Amino acid sequence: MALSYSWFDEKLRWNPADFEGRFKTEIDVTKIWRPALKLVSPSQKSERLDKEYDMAIVSATGQVTIMVNDIFYSSCAVKITYFPFDTQQCEIWLANPEYGKLLTFTPTSMEMDTSFFLDNPIWEVVKTSLKVVPTSYNFNFVCGIQIERRATFYTLNLLTPILILMVLNSMVFVLPAESGERVGFSVTLLLSVAVYMTIISDKLPNSSKPSPILAYVLVAYLGQSALICIKTILSLRMFYRDENIPVLF
Known part of the structure; x- marks a missing residue:
């Protein structure tokens, strides 16, 4: 800096x-x-x-x-709720604790000079600001910077594979029941989702408060995949049910 x-x-x-x-x-x-x-x-x-x-x-x-x-x-506090489409607002506070309010600041510009900033492959500088914030004991000079995450990498490597798995998982009911591949297909996709979540766990931010919405989406899809597997087994059980056995209500 x-x-x-x-x-x-x-x-x-x-x-x-x-x-x-x-x-x-x-x-x-x-x-x-x-x-x-x-x-x-x-x-x-x-x-x-x-x-x-x-x-x-x-x-x-x-x-x-x-x-x-x-x-x-x-x-600075980081908000990762909308990861990987999140925007962070960070502030750098400067002050002179020795003189208190005897020393004040006057910024010559309302924005930071970003001409010397190096282009970052993960973050992009969206907006900067300079301001003076008074407190009870001194004046603080605040340098604000707003950065936005570049989401192309995460879209290609995190979101696209899970969307493909979701589409393939819904195709299990298109398979004919006589083929005998429904259960194997649904179980294979369930294992694929579980393995995929293990792989991408290192890519997600390690935070519990707040947790990214993407983490909840992945857990929900894992539950949905397990539910599809259960429905597939029950539907095949009903399809191959003996017609001579009466249905109980």
């Missing part, structure tokens, strides 16, 4: 004419005052965004700008 933030420091102003027209310079961040920005919702240890090896760009007007290029680990 690349992040830049700036502020004005009156003590760092100078007249460019007194320094051979030099308007900008670079200073080690450890030698000047800078706000201690930290992640409010880190997934690991909370640390300052700027590091000791970063450099600050200072202009003659007193404007100080720090460019931060690093990997930040933040946590």
Whole structure:
């Protein structure tokens, strides 16, 4: 993640004419005052965004700008109810806990600059946002990002095979009862669904709250396949029933 933030420091102003027209310079961040920005919702240890090896760009007007290029680990709630057609909304909260409400933020844009984002084969960035959220003790700078899962892989490898099995399972009643293949056909499809669910269990998100609707659909289809197998056995039992045995009501 690349992040830049700036502020004005009156003590760092100078007249460019007194320094051979030099308007900008670079200073080690450890030698000047800078706000201690930290992640409010880190997934690991909370640390300052700027590091000791970063450099600050200072202009003659007193404007100080720090460019931060690093990997930040933040946590956010994930909703997988509509997996694999889910959309996630994640927010990265930044704050300065040292100064509280004495320090506020002013975003220069309402959206994040995504020109440096690398294309991801699993997720696609749909929308970004930048805003300031006040709390009782400070101001939080919130970077929001909305990502959408690319569902082509899951459609071809998860949904298409199960749809084919559903169609084949319903064709068991088309087979003539005299062929003797109904029970074997229905049992084979029941085992196919059971084996298929075992294979794709690693592809489904491991979450119980909430659970993806696709998991319930697969369990329902497994029950439906078992019910078709039972109906097939009962229908053949009635078809080959001895006509001399009276029917009891």
